[in-house]
Amino acid sequence: MTKRLEIRNLSKSFSGTRVLKGVSFDLMPGEIHALVGENGCGKSTFIKCLAGVHDPDPGASVTLDGAALTLPLDPARALACGFSFIHQDLGLIPDLTVMDNIALVRGFSTGMGWRIDRRAERLRAAEALAAFGAGIDPEARIADIPQADRTIVAIARAFARSGRQGRVLVLDEPTAALPAADVDRLFDALRRIAAQGVGMIYVSHRLQEILRIADRVTAFRDGVNVGTAPVAGMAEGDLVRMIVGRSLDAIHPPVAARRRPAPLLQVRDLAGRRNRGASFAVGQGEIVGLAGLLASGRSEIARMLFGLQPPAGGEIRFYGHTVAIRGPGEALGLGIGLVPEDRLTLGGFREMSVAANISLPDLAPFWRRLRLRAGEERRAMQALADRFGVRPRDVGARFGTLSGGNQQKAIIARAMRLEPRLLILDEPVQGVDIGAKAEIHDLVRQAAARGTGILLVDSDFEDLARLCHRVLVLRDGRIAAELSGDALTRRRILECVFAGQPPGAAADGDVAA
Numbered sequence: 001m002t003k004r005l006e007i008r009n010l011s012k013s014f015s016g017t018r019v020l021k022g023v024s025f026d027l028m029p030g031e032i033h034a035l036v037g038e039n040g041c042g043k044s045t046f047i048k049c050l051a052g053v054h055d056p057d058p059g060a061s062v063t064l065d066g067a068a069l070t071l072p073l074d075p076a077r078a079l080a081c082g083f084s085f086i087h088q089d090l091g092l093i094p095d096l097t098v099m100d101n102i103a104l105v106r107g108f109s110t111g112m113g114w115r116i117d118r119r120a121e122r123l124r125a126a127e128a129l130a131a132f133g134a135g136i137d138p139e140a141r142i143a144d145i146p147q148a149d150r151t152i153v154a155i156a157r158a159f160a161r162s163g164r165q166g167r168v169l170v171l172d173e174p175t176a177a178l179p180a181a182d183v184d185r186l187f188d189a190l191r192r193i194a195a196q197g198v199g200m201i202y203v204s205h206r207l208q209e210i211l212r213i214a215d216r217v218t219a220f221r222d223g224v225n226v227g228t229a230p231v232a233g234m235a236e237g238d239l240v241r242m243i244v245g246r247s248l249d250a251i252h253p254p255v256a257a258r259r260r261p262a263p264l265l266q267v268r269d270l271a272g273r274r275n276r277g278a279s280f281a282v283g284q285g286e287i288v289g290l291a292g293l294l295a296s297g298r299s300e301i302a303r304m305l306f307g308l309q310p311p312a313g314g315e316i317r318f319y320g321h322t323v324a325i326r327g328p329g330e331a332l333g334l335g336i337g338l339v340p341e342d343r344l345t346l347g348g349f350r351e352m353s354v355a356a357n358i359s360l361p362d363l364a365p366f367w368r369r370l371r372l373r374a375g376e377e378r379r380a381m382q383a384l385a386d387r388f389g390v391r392p393r394d395v396g397a398r399f400g401t402l403s404g405g406n407q408q409k410a411i412i413a414r415a416m417r418l419e420p421r422l423l424i425l426d427e428p429v430q431g432v433d434i435g436a437k438a439e440i441h442d443l444v445r446q447a448a449a450r451g452t453g454i455l456l457v458d459s460d461f462e463d464l465a466r467l468c469h470r471v472l473v474l475r476d477g478r479i480a481a482e483l484s485g486d487a488l489t490r491r492r493i494l495e496c497v498f499a500g501q502p503p504g505a506a507a508d509g510d511v512a513a
C-alpha cells in the first residue's frame with residue numbers, strides 16, 4: 001500500500017540550535033499514529049514544519065500519497081494538500097451555532113439577493129458532520145454541546161476548509177480538556193474517520209489513551225526519532241521505556257495516611273457562579289485534592305481563593321482569621337500561591353525571559369542600594385529552573401519559545417519559589433511529560449513535608465489517589481464526598497464523581513487520564 005505520508009531527514013534549527021535532528025516518520029492511510037516524547041523533544045516543531053509554520057532545514061523530503069512535496073510548505077499549501085490540524089484551542093466561537101462555525105471558514109451559501117440560505121447551510125453542515133456519526137445538531141450553539149462534540153465540529157470544519165476529504169489529520173492533545181465520558185465519544189468519531197482512510201498523527205502525553213486508540217507509536221527524544229512500534233500488545237511500561245529510555249516504576253510511591261494536621265485554611269459555605277456552598281479545610285502539610293467533572297466548580301474555588309473572582313457568599317479563614325481576598329496581590333501577601341489552569345492567559349509572559357517570568361512576583365531579594373542585581377537574579381533563577389528541570393537550560397531564553405510542558409514547569413517554579421503557605425495547583429501536570437510529572441509530584445510532596453498546605457485540582461484520578469491525603473469530590477456545586485485512607489482509590493473517586501450520572505459513565509477505564 002502506498003504510504004500516506006513519508007518524511008525523511010527532517011531537521012529544524014532555531015538560531016543555530018538543532019531541535020529536530022534528521023527525523024524520519026511515516027503514516028499509512030487509515031492509521032492512527034501516536035507521537036510521544038518528553039517536553040521539548042520536538043513534537044510541536046515537527047508538526048509546525050508540516051503545517052508550514054516553520055521552514056525545515058534544507059535536506060528534508062516529504063512525500064504525500066507517493067508524490068513529493070516541494071519544501072518548505074506554507075499554511076495555505078499544507079491545507080490544499082489535505083493536511084488538517086486540530087490544536088488544543090479549537091478556535092470555535094462559542095456563541096455561534098455549529099453550522100455558522102463551519103460556514104465561517106468556507107463561506108456562507110447565499111440564495112436570491114445574496115441572503116444567506118439557512119436551509120442550504122444547515123444541509124451542508126449536516127453533510128460535513130455525517131462522517132463522524134455523532135448526531136450533532138447543526139443548529140446547536142457551540143457553548144451548549146459537549147466538549148467532545150466541539151472537537152468533532154473543529155475536525156469537520158478543518159476538513160470543510162481544506163475543500164476535500166482530509167488526508168492527514170494532526171491532533172495535538174485532543175483530550176486535554178475532555179471529561180472522562182467524552183473521551184470515548186471522541187474516540188468513536190476518530191475511529192470512523194480512520195476507517196474512511198484518513199491518516200492521523202496523534203500527539204499526547206496520556207499513555208493509557210494511546211494504548212486504546214493508536215495503531216502505532218513513535219517516540220522522539222531530544223529531536224531524534226528513537227523508535228516506532230505497533231501498539232498492539234504494549235503495556236504502559238513499554239511506552240514509558242520508549243519515551244524516557246528507562247522504567248519509572250519506583251518514582252510514584254503512594255502517600256502515607258496521616259493524622260489530622262493543624263488547620264491552615266478553613267472555608268465555609270463558599271459560593272460562586274458554580275459553587276453553591278462548599279465547606280472544607282486544608283491543614284499544614286496536607287495535600288487535599290479536588291475532584292469533579294469539568295465545570296463542577298473546581299477551578300472556581302481556586303480562583304476565589306486567589307482573589308481572581310469575588311465569592312458570592314461564604315467565609316474564608318486563614319490561620320483562624322477571617323480574610324477577604326480581593327486580588328492576587330492580597331492572596332500573595334497572605335502566602336497563597338496559584339499555578340493557574342490556563343497558563344497561556346493567566347500564566348506566563350511570552351515576550352519576557354524565562355528568568356523574568358520566574359522572578360516576577362518578588363524581585364525584592366535582588367534590589368540593593370537602589371539597584372537591581374541582574375546577574376544575581378539570573379543565577380538564582382537558573383538554579384531554580386534547573387531544580388524544576390526546565391529545558392532548554394538557558395533562563396535568558398524567551399518564555400514563548402519554550403515547549404508547552406517546559407512553560408508549565410517554569411510557572412510551577414515561580415509559584416513554589418515564594419514558599420507559599422497554601423499552594424493551589426490547578427491541573428499542574430497538564431501537557432507535562434511522564435518524567436517531569438514524577439518530578440513535579442515529588443516537589444509537591446517535598447513542599448507539603450515542609451508544611452505547605454496544598455490544594456490540588458487534577459482530572460487524573462489515579463494521580464489524585466496517589467498524591468493526596470484527602471480528596472474532596474465536587475458535584476452539583478457542593479462537596480458530595482470526602483475520601484481518605486483505604487477509601488481513597490481511583491475507582492472510588494470515579495464512582496463519587498459520576499454518582500447520579502447515566503449508568504456506565506463511571507466504567508473502569510473511562511476516565512480522561
Ligand SMILES: Nc1ncnc2c1ncn2[C@@H]1O[C@H](COP(=O)(O)OP(=O)(O)OP(=O)(O)O)[C@@H](O)[C@H]1O
Binds near residue numbers: 019043046402
Ligand atoms: N520559536 C522558537 N525559537 C527557539 N526555540 C524554539 C522555538 N520553538 C521551539 N523551540 C525549542 O525547540 C525545542 C522543541 O520544542 P517543541 O515545542 O517542539 O517540544 P514538544 O515536544 O512539543 O514539547 P511539549 O510536550 O512540552 O509540548 C524546545 O527546546 C523549544 O524550546
